[in-house]
Amino acid sequence: MRCHHICKLPGRVMGIRLLRFSSVVIFVLLLVAGALMALLPNIKDDKMPNLRREPKSQSQSALDSFTLVMQTYNRTDLLLKLLNHYQAIPHLHKVVVVWNNVGEKTPEEMWNSLGPHPVPVVFKVQTVNRMRNRLQIFPELETKAVLMMDDDTLISAYDLAFAFSVWQQFPDQIVGFVPRKHVSTSSGIYSYGSFELQTPGFGNGDQYSMVLIGAAFFHSGYLELFQKQPDAVHTLIDETQNCDDIVMNFLVAKHTGKPSGVFVKPVDIRNLEKETNSGYSGMWHRAEHLLQRSYCLNKLVNIYNSMPLKYSNIMISQFGFPNYANHKNKM
């Protein structure tokens, strides 16, 4: 190739060209490396590894923590008691209080005056007192996991931390503390099963086919799925002010083809409803409550044209806790 005057300084030209070339190569390599790293599969996906994690700082990863969603009606004293308890649960990201006391001011001012608090608490004021308000897709919800709790249920932090770790191993199921079942009858009509009072009819022991969402972890994606359900389903819940949890179990069972729930046996679970000053004692005391749930089962089977609920007899407890020898046997 034709050489110009700079040929007289071959070393210097080569040097500059080499430098430019090297810079470009390094730059390209960095770009490629960056792109590769971004494309690497994110191991922290929805199927979390099962190791117990040490408590993290407040800025917890949205994959490693959960949002507590607690709907409340006419039991603000219990709500506040429970908030003080639950605000410090390990791996809690945020609390969403679904305020069903229509027209009544939330305790937000009082809450703020008693800060600081371990996690943010958001009060979502509702315009209608609906059971299914808690199943809305709240923009504040950043985590994959939702912990849904009734406003009269107290569960120990140990139980919740363990159940959360279990949910991380079964993220597509409802992992919770309150199992229930349906039973088939020869007439083909279903009944909401009250455990030892009815048997699913096969094998040894009992079975459950639902885990109630008033004390359970489940994937926030199911909230979106719930919203997409036929109007008839939403109407059913509104008419009965009941059965939102039965619907959620139907959804999950249909979606996964598996039992909708995984039952974690609680060590310490308490119902505080007797401790409220409001005198309000909860929907499940209504005379028609259980009959409504049987009604809902059959209505839903009709709407979906199938019975998707599946039985399970898996009961999960925590190995070596609270009694470090709870796994021992006499062998």
Add this chain to the structure above:
Amino acid sequence: MRCHHICKLPGRVMGIRLLRFSSVVIFVLLLVAGALMALLPNIKDDKMPNLRREPKSQSQSALDSFTLVMQTYNRTDLLLKLLNHYQAIPHLHKVVVVWNNVGEKTPEEMWNSLGPHPVPVVFKVQTVNRMRNRLQIFPELETKAVLMMDDDTLISAYDLAFAFSVWQQFPDQIVGFVPRKHVSTSSGIYSYGSFELQTPGFGNGDQYSMVLIGAAFFHSGYLELFQKQPDAVHTLIDETQNCDDIVMNFLVAKHTGKPSGVFVKPVDIRNLEKETNSGYSGMWHRAEHLLQRSYCLNKLVNIYNSMPLKYSNIMISQFGFPNYANHKNKM
């Protein structure tokens, strides 16, 4: 087209042609249907649905039943006692007795003279008394699931039936009744953990990282995986006459990236070794037994250049059995 004399009988010709044509069409359709059915995904794959099955007839599907593999040495009286117990376990397909009494006649004649038996029992005569003989790929093994039992362990049929149903939900893990753990130390040297005597060091309660194969269900595919392991691994087992179960747990953990085992808490598990006439009391009474297992852990980490074992604190029990209220709480 040119017509021949048969044109004069158009209906008849058409009839024959139509008949031939129809036959060909039907035949082809049948072929296609047959091919399609063969290609349809087999829903009864390794991930079994979790429904409890009613007891089947003796010709059980190889997917719906398991093979009991029991290795025996110097405890034929216990073996025969256990065979009478285990031969009638629900979902049992066949029994393979790994006869480690080298040079000694098997009790096959006596067994046959006391027939008929619920399932076939095969006596596999061994030429060398090796611990890992039971991990061979026996041609008689037709099922996906293996139930491996020590020849001195008695577990109730209820426990086995339940654990089998649990294995069907976790077919890539060792589902069994005897959990153990390893512990890390600051020196990086591992120790075989004797439960309450050592702690894995994090969280509440205890953890296990192995489920022993002497009382467990696992997928028969792991036998093939075992055979493919480096010679050093087989040599380790032969030298110690120990640790085959630790190796299996390493395999499973490496293969799945999950904890190798799922612990099912047995209701009724008994060790019969004191009941033998032979006076032989089992390998685990040797003075060096536990130390050997710690030794094996570190040797295997060295061979595999990693510690693949993962901790779990999941303890599974059967819902509503034996006590139909075992899931109740005081809420």
